[in-house]
Amino acid sequence: MSDHELRVSKIRNGTVIDHVPGGQALNVLAILGIDGTGGEQVSIGMNVPSDRLPAKDIVKVEGRELSQNEVDVLSLIAPDATINIVSEYDVVDKRRLDRPEYVKGVLACPNRNCITTDDEPVDSKFEVLDDEVRCVYCDTIIRDNLTEHIGN
Numbered sequence: 001m002s003d004h005e006l007r008v009s010k011i012r013n014g015t016v017i018d019h020v021p022g023g024q025a026l027n028v029l030a031i032l033g034i035d036g037t038g039g040e041q042v043s044i045g046m047n048v049p050s051d052r053l054p055a056k057d058i059v060k061v062e063g064r065e066l067s068q069n070e071v072d073v074l075s076l077i078a079p080d081a082t083i084n085i086v087s088e089y090d091v092v093d094k095r096r097l098d099r100p101e102y103v104k105g106v107l108a109c110p111n112r113n114c115i116t117t118d119d120e121p122v123d124s125k126f127e128v129l130d131d132e133v134r135c136v137y138c139d140t141i142i143r144d145n146l147t148e149h150i151g152n
Contacts, residue, residue, distance in 0.1 A: 009043060014062040016084040016091075017074065022047045022055030024077055027147040029059065031073050032066070040064065052080065072100045073107070076128065076146055102127055102136070107149045111140040 020028055025044045034040050041062035050056035065085060066074075074081060075097035085093040105123035109116050115137050116124040126133035132143040142149055 010089050011041075011043070011060045011062045011086050012089055013087055014041075014060065014064050014085075015066055016086060017059040017061075017066075017078070018056070018082045018084060019050065019052060020057040020059065020078040020081050021053060022057055025057035025059050027077055028057070028074065030147045031077070031150055032059075032061065032064075032070055033150075034061070069103065069106045071097060072103045073146070073150065075099045076103070076133065099128055103133065107133065107142070107146065109135045109138065109140055110142065110149060111135065111138045114138040114140065 017028055023046065025046050029035070029042070029044075034042060043058075043060040045058040047055040048058065066083065071083065074083075076099070079097060079099060081097050083093075083095055083097065084091045102125055104125045107124055107126050109124050109126075111117070114124075114135060116122050116135070122137070125136045126142070127136055129141075132141050133146070134141050
C-alpha cells in the first residue's frame with residue numbers, strides 16, 4: 001500500500017477529525033457520544049502512519065458537524081488534531097483546535113459534594129490548565145482519563 005492510498009474511505013458530508021494521537025479514537029467517539037447505537041456512519045483509522053506523530057488516529061463522522069463544546073473537549077485529549085468539514089466529498093473548512101480557557105457543561109465533577117452533582121441547576125465548569133482541568137466550584141482537579149468524566 002503506498003503512502004498516498006486511502007486507508008479510510010472518503011465521506012460525502014460531515015466531519016473528519018485528523019491527527020488524533022494514536023489509540024485515542026475510541027475516546028473521541030466517547031466525547032461525541034457515539035456508541036454504535038445511534039445509527040451514525042463512522043469510519044475510524046487507528047495507529048496509521050503520520051508525518052507529525054508516531055502514529056495517528058482518524059475519525060470520520062458522516063452527516064455531522066461538531067458542537068463547540070465537543071471541539072473544546074477534543075482539544076484536551078488531542079491538542080494537535082485538525083477538524084475538517086466535508087461537503088460533497090470536498091474539504092470546505094479546515095481548522096486546528098484551540099484549547100479553551102474553560103469547558104462548561106461537558107465534564108462531570110467527580111467530587112460528590114460539588115454543587116454541580118446535586119439536583120441543583122448548575123452546569124459544571126472546568127478551568128483548563130496545562131495538563132489538567134480544575135472545577136471552578138470545588139477546585140477538584142482531573143488529570144487523567146477525562147473521557148470517564150464526560151456527561152453532566
